[in-house]
Amino acid sequence: MMKTGEIIKQALYKSFPVMAGYIILGVGFGILLSNAGYGFVWALAMSVLIYAGSMQYVGISLLTGGASIIATIITTIMVNARHLFYSISMIDKYKETGKYKPYLIFALTDETYSLLCNDEGPSPDSVNQYRFFVSLFNQIYWVFGCVFGNLLGMVIPFSTKGIEFSMTALFVASFTEQWLTVRDHVPALTGLLCTALCLVIFGSEKILIPSMLLITLILTAIRRREEKVL
Amino acid sequence: MTSAVLVLAMALTTMALRFLPFILFGKKTPAYISYLGKVLPSAIIALLVVYCLKDVAITEKPHGIPELIACISVVVTQVLKRNAVASIILGTIIYMALIRIV
Numbered sequence: 001m002m003k004t005g006e007i008i009k010q011a012l013y014k015s016f017p018v019m020a021g022y023i024i025l026g027v028g029f030g031i032l033l034s035n036a037g038y039g040f041v042w043a044l045a046m047s048v049l050i051y052a053g054s055m056q057y058v059g060i061s062l063l064t065g066g067a068s069i070i071a072t073i074i075t076t077i078m079v080n081a082r083h084l085f086y087s088i089s090m091i092d093k094y095k096e097t098g099k100y101k102p103y104l105i106f107a108l109t110d111e112t113y114s115l116l117c118n119d120e121g122p123s124p125d126s127v128n129q130y131r132f133f134v135s136l137f138n139q140i141y142w143v144f145g146c147v148f149g150n151l152l153g154m155v156i157p158f159s160t161k162g163i164e165f166s167m168t169a170l171f172v173a174s175f176t177e178q179w180l181t182v183r184d185h186v187p188a189l190t191g192l193l194c195t196a197l198c199l200v201i202f203g204s205e206k207i208l209i210p211s212m213l214l215i216t217l218i219l220t221a222i223r224r225r226e227e228k229v230l
Numbered sequence: 231m232t233s234a235v236l237v238l239a240m241a242l243t244t245m246a247l248r249f250l251p252f253i254l255f256g257k258k259t260p261a262y263i264s265y266l267g268k269v270l271p272s273a274i275i276a277l278l279v280v281y282c283l284k285d286v287a288i289t290e291k292p293h294g295i296p297e298l299i300a301c302i303s304v305v306v307t308q309v310l311k312r313n314a315v316a317s318i319i320l321g322t323i324i325y326m327a328l329i330r331i332v
Contacts, residue, residue, distance in 0.1 A: 038233070050240050050244055052244050082274075088255070088270065091252060106245060162326035166319075166321075166322040168300075171282055172304045176309060176317075177314060179272075182272060188275070207281065211281075212277070230268055
């Protein structure tokens with residue numbers, strides 16, 4: 001059995017690339033929220049309870065626009081529908097996660113998903129603790145960023161322009177690593193081509209849902225062929 | 231008060247989306263859902279790459295060249311070193327430098 005300290009160290013290292021991105025995005029959110037007239041209790045509550053980046057940004061306009069509860073629920077479903085897909089693909093992996101399961105499911109953001117969807121951890125008997133700490137550290141970075149940005153208001157001491165690229169770099173690195181590990185490249189290529197196609201057809205504003213539906217449709221259509229390769 | 235209700239509505243709806251598949255298919259996973267679980271990760275990561283780059287203006291200066299060079303350096307570092315932390319930090323530094331030069 002691995003020592004908890006060692007697991008925490010490994011999880012910290014794994015989550016490190018997310019830190020910069022989450023703090024920057026979180027600070028951005030915190031500033032917008034404070035400009036909308038909501039103090040740090042709101043930043044804390046939203047980042048702890050909702051914990052979904054793009055939804056929190058959209059949430060600010062729902063709050064200031066005085067949206068109805070129904071409109072808020074529908075908007076949340078539209079913005080966050082992709083989480084259904086993350087969860088579907090983690091059902092088998094998270095089957096034996098025991099007491100960690102509720103939090104692991106709750107904390108499944110885009111970035112946590114991309115860190116954990118292909119990572120079996122440092123050792124088989126510590127994988128659940130490892131997943132828990134990676135998920136937890138990511139949320140800590142996020143909550144810190146949101147609250148800090150909210151308190152900070154408009155003052156940013158140095159130019160961090162371009163640091164948001166760390167998110168793109170994270171996904172590009174995950175993509176490359178998967179490409180190198182997995183023998184079958186059809187799913188990855190399906191994802192690339194479908195999203196590129198939807199970008200051309202629907203424009204950059206709403207490509208997520210159409211892309212996910214198209215990807216699922218095509219992967220379903222080629223299931224018989226794929227099952228042989230897997 | 232109303233704001234608190236809206237925040238709660240956002241939180242509960244987001245949770246519902248994350249938990250629903252586990253509640254529906256967790257006990258006995260249908261073969262089709264298991265299949266999706268195996269092929270979706272690669273496809274979704276690919277989607278997220280495109281999603282992050284969706285707003286790059288290729289027709290205007292600097293024509294997405296900083297993004298292109300930074301992405302290539304991430305891929306190359308990852309292939310050579312197989313270390314995601316190193317690839318991400320290097321790629322981000324290169325990007326931040328490029329947008330200040332170009």
